[in-house]
Amino acid sequence: MGGFSLIHWIILAVLLLLLFGGNRFSTMMGDVAKGLKSFKQGLADEDDKKPQPPQQIGTQQQPIDITPRPAEPTAPPPPADDQTR
Structure with missing residues (x-):
């Protein structure tokens, strides 16, 4: 009931x-095969693109200056409203 036998297929x-x-049917099946092949190739390419550790360039980098700088002079705070100007 509801199943197909070999004769039906x-x-x-x-x-x-x-x-x-x-001709048209075989062309469609060929297109399906090409699609599956490119899908598998895309999956294989994705596995090859693992992140690589950063490589050091041959040029020498400048050292970072960490000496403390003197504080910049700041302006005096504005007078409050109750103070004379």
Whole structure:
């Protein structure tokens, strides 16, 4: 009930070949195969693109200056409203 036997599948395949034609059907199957092949290749390329550790460039970097700087002079705070100006 509801299942297809071998005869049903064969009749279905013959009808598909008659509808689409042999050449068109094989072209579609070739396109599907190419799509699967490119999908697998894309997955393999993704595995190859693992992050690499940073490589040091041959030029020498300048050392970072960490000596403390003198504090910059700041302006005196503005007078409060109750003070004379």
